Amino acid sequence: MSRALPDPGRGTVLGLAGPLTLLALLLCAASTAPSVHAAPTRLGGRADTAALALLQRASTAPTRVAYQGVQFVSAWNDTAATSMVVQIDHRPGYGTTVHSASTGQGPAADTFLPAGQAEPSVLGLASTLQLLAGNYTVISAGRRTVSGRPADLVEARWPGTGRPAARFWIDAATGLVLRREVYDQRGRITRASAFVEIEVGATTGPLHLPPAMPTPWSQEVNYSGRETLRSAGWTCPDALPGPLTLVDARRGRQGAGMILHLSYSDGLATVSLFEQRGRLDTGKLDGYRRTRNQGHTVYVRDGVPARITWSAQGTVFTVVADAPPRTVDRVVAALPHAREESGGWHRLGRGLNRVASWFNPFG
Amino acid sequence: MRGHNHLGRRISALVDGELGHADRERALAHVAHCPSCRMALEQERAVKARVADAAVPAPSLDLTRRLLVLGEPGDPLPPRTPSMPLAPLVPTLPAPGRARRSGAPGGRRDARRPAARGRVNRVRYAAAGVLSVAGLVLGTAFVAGGSPQQPGAPVLPPSAELSVEHAATSSGLPLRDPAFDAVTASFGGLTFPASPGR
Structure with missing residues (x-):
């Protein structure tokens, strides 16, 4: 499995210096974004420190907290939509087992995600989280309840329009993300997931190891x-x-x-x-x-x-x-695209070249 | 007061003969005593006479002669002008005087005609051949140039493997939903029939 490696040309990797370092960097990002660590692109977001602290806690919660539960996952795009209900069993340091029941869209499947699955090799975890703070306006939106558990709502908004880009309901007790929604620029929801049942600290563990999700190319x-x-x-x-x-x-x-x-x-x-x-x-x-x-x-x-x-x-x-x-x-x-010369003259020119190549003894 | 008595527009009607008998008499009586209307009447008549003359141009003498020659018997028709300008196009009609001089059958000009006609035919056949070959080549080229050909060997991207690789790397990003990545990876991408969605 690959680990984050320094990128000497960019000097962006911050290393795994512990949660305190990450938190410090995130707080720094809130006040200085756009930062040299984030991206060579324009960053238009701003964030409040409370919201960033909640997001940072949420990003590391699976390394500390065991849980199992039932979660629904839905996704939409311009041509399709799907929904699934999955059972999740997570053990810190071991991995996550995801069982999806069979549906009309696919058979039942068990997938195992080993703990510590690939961390981004170019930017690293902390810098990648900074992208969210740099590209979106991140705010804390108060306390809610999800699956009977108190949760802090953090909202990321599109810069300029102020429309929601994502909402995270973060468990107040553990930092786990209990519910999340992602929206497009027009305010339409593109992905949603939420626990309908969750039991923190309880895990049975898999009786047998299901097929693991392949690790990224090495x-x-x-x-x-x-x-x-x-x-x-x-x-x-x-x-x-x-x-x-x-x-x-x-x-x-x-x-x-x-x-x-x-x-x-x-x-x-x-x-x-x-x-x-x-x-x-x-x-x-x-x-x-x-x-x-x-x-x-x-x-x-x-x-x-x-x-x-x-x-x-x-x-x-x-x-x-x-x-x-x-x-x-x-x-x-x-990205690059082929020049499409669709006119009659272009077609004739292409054809003459091909005909000439048929008679070219050196071609 | 005088303005009411002048003929005005009736001058034009008087010249064109469009006034009734009584009106015409009254107009003429007025013209007899009114110098300004008389002068206007004369000017109107002059203008209309000039326009009437110009409307029917007399044919020129030269053109008349050429037209008459066309009706005379004797000379065969001149060779038809080819579609491509292989020969000068102007002398299609012989001059009247020359036509009379060479009007007798078996003259010097007639003796050269078959050879000239043969040359024209050869040129015509050659042109037709060149055009046919060119048409064949261009037609073949048009068909052969149907779609742009890109360089390189044909490649079929491993779609499912790429989707799994995408999910595997994405799962390492913060705040990702592990369930979503797991489901994507297990199916190699959630592919399903298009539905109205929204």
């Missing part, structure tokens, strides 16, 4: 590695529209070919950009539909998360995103 790509890839023609943006900041970079393989995986976040949304050398084999794409995105032809697979793929300049791009549709559209539009 080969991290550091700053110099990304620079080398850029010089070889790979697209490795440090930021994407949103604003989204690069938080993790890895590489995997498909056969003999390399897959570059770049992860971006603004503190709420997460976007993965995968790059592979070659051209998209559109004839074998299954489950994707061809569509246009801001003047470019792309292939979209409906569902959650959003998946969009296309190729340009000898590279196949695949975007997998848990983000509002407008953000996904802007991300896709900002």
Whole structure:
């Protein structure tokens, strides 16, 4: 399993110096955001220190608190919606077992998430939490009750409009997030989850270990590695529209070919950009539909998360995103696309070149 | 007072013969005693006479001669002008005097006609051949240029694996919902039929 590694080129990793250090950094972020640790993009948010302290406590609560319960998970996007009820059993230092009952959308499944699952390799946990404080207006919105337990409501709002971007109901006693909702720029809810039952401190533990969620690809790509890839023609943006900041970079393989995986976040949304050398084999794409995105032809697979793929300049791009549709559209539009010359003259020129190549003995 | 007695617009009607008998008599009686209306009447008549003359232009003498030559027997029709400007296009009609001089059959001009016609035909066939080949090449090119071809080997992204990798890295971010990532990972992405949603 990979750990956070320093990124010498950016100097952004803060290390795992303990909760006190994290809290101090978060409080610092509240007063100084945008900060050098966050992103090379514009940060327009502000936060109150009480709200940030609640979020920091919530982010570390699973490392301290055991619990089990029943939770519903719902997600929406422009073309689809889904809801599931899952049973969760969590033990600190061991992991989380998630059991989903069979539905019309999928069979029953048990998934195990080992404790300490990958921490972002480029920014680190604390800096990633800073993104939320830097990109959104984070406020404390009072005390509520969830599943019969007192909870502090923390709200992140879109800068400018003041509309809600996310709401977290944080258990007053333990810091666990009991309920959460994420909204798009138009105020429509895109994801929601909540405990309908929760028992803190009680855990039975799995009788047998269910299939564990795969760990992320092991080969991290550091700053110099990304620079080398850029010089070889790979697209490795440090930021994407949103604003989204690069938080993790890895590489995997498909056969003999390399897959570059770049992860971006603004503190709420997460976007993965995968790059592979070659051209998209559109004839074998299954489950994707061809569509246009801001003047470019792309292939979209409906569902959650959003998946969009296309190729340009000898590279196949695949975007997998848990983000509002407008953000996904802007991300896709900002990446390279093939020049589409659809006029008759362009077609004739392409054809003449191909015909000439048929008779070229050296071609 | 005098203004009421002048003819005004009736001058034009008088010139055109559009007044009734009684009106015409009264108008003429007024003109006989009114110098200004008389002068206006004369000017109106002059203008209309000039316009009437200009409306029917007399054909020029040269044009008349050419038209007459067309009706005369003797010369065969001149060769038809090819669609491409392979030869000068102007001398399609012989000058009247020249036509009379070469009017007898078997003259020098007629002796050169078959050879010239053969050349024209060869040129015509060659042009047709060139156009056919060009059309074939362009048609083939248009069909062959149907879709832009991108460089590189064909790649099919492993969609489910990429979704799991996305969930695995996202689960390390703070405040993520582990249930959501687990479900996404177990199904390789929550794929379901589109529904109205909202």
